[in-house]
Amino acid sequence: MKIIKVGGVPEHFNLPWHLCIDDGIFQKDGLDVSWRDFPDGTGAMCKALRNKEIDLAVILTEGIIKDILHGNQAVIVQEYIASPLIWGIHVAEGSDYETIADLKNTKVAISRYGSGSHLMAFVHAKNLGWDPNQLEFEEVGNINGAVEALQNEKAGYFMWEHFTTKPLVDKGTFRRLGDCPSPWSCFVIAVRKEFLEKQPAAILTMLKSLNSVTKKFKEIPGIEIALANKYDQKPGDIQQWMNITRWSQKQISVMEIENVQEQLKELGLIENTKENSYFLPSK
Numbered sequence: 001m002k003i004i005k006v007g008g009v010p011e012h013f014n015l016p017w018h019l020c021i022d023d024g025i026f027q028k029d030g031l032d033v034s035w036r037d038f039p040d041g042t043g044a045m046c047k048a049l050r051n052k053e054i055d056l057a058v059i060l061t062e063g064i065i066k067d068i069l070h071g072n073q074a075v076i077v078q079e080y081i082a083s084p085l086i087w088g089i090h091v092a093e094g095s096d097y098e099t100i101a102d103l104k105n106t107k108v109a110i111s112r113y114g115s116g117s118h119l120m121a122f123v124h125a126k127n128l129g130w131d132p133n134q135l136e137f138e139e140v141g142n143i144n145g146a147v148e149a150l151q152n153e154k155a156g157y158f159m160w161e162h163f164t165t166k167p168l169v170d171k172g173t174f175r176r177l178g179d180c181p182s183p184w185s186c187f188v189i190a191v192r193k194e195f196l197e198k199q200p201a202a203i204l205t206m207l208k209s210l211n212s213v214t215k216k217f218k219e220i221p222g223i224e225i226a227l228a229n230k231y232d233q234k235p236g237d238i239q240q241w242m243n244i245t246r247w248s249q250k251q252i253s254v255m256e257i258e259n260v261q262e263q264l265k266e267l268g269l270i271e272n273t274k275e276n277s278y279f280l281p282s283k
Helices: 012-022 042-050 061-069 116-128 143-151 166-170 193-198 200-215 223-230 235-244 254-266
Strands: 002-008 031-037 056-060 074-081 086-092 108-110 137-139 157-161 174-181 187-192
Touching (some): 002 012, 002 200, 012 031, 012 200, 042 056, 042 061, 061 254, 074 193, 086 116, 108 116, 143 157, 223 235
Parallel strands (some): 108 137
């Protein structure tokens, strides 16, 4: 058995991985694939890849590209979700903020520096014509930390995936003032270079089995109910999410990598760009 340690967020996007593990699909291929949840998101996964705690991460595109530029010895082996991520812009239910314009010059709650919630705050500011250099942040770790920070006025707003936070909106913990879609495909699969060099066949086999599931994922009978039950969602919300979500079975395009790099540089989040091939496995 080839052992592969995988990390990802505990969100509905990643149910195909759990199906492959729980149904023994990877095991039939001679793979012992274990899953570790990272509720703190991309920043925590980047750190785990660097520390060799995991071999592979299902991770936000912009986050891993930025971290590879900053020394993470990983490469992108495949695009996972080809559609954008819909980032909800949330405030505490009892806050005085009524519109997105009210949030200007307020502190942003983020999971970690270098995470998607951090990077997308810059994209959101740019979209509104705000000066991204004026943004201030409160590092909160995860959604529970964000709830505490917003309720105690340590931060004004928190950006996180629309449907993951929908139960908190429904319960009256958060109010959503709007959404900010990412300007790129949202999730990729990144592998530590050292691991890929040692186990290329195992990674290829794993991806082939995963892709066979994601290709037909929406057609699985009762999948909406399974998703709703596992991730505390309403079936109607899951249906809406599935309608706008596209799983990918191919490598990310060099144009997409270039787009992410250009926007990160324009936002002042990276100083220099690299050849797009720098982020991909050597042929």
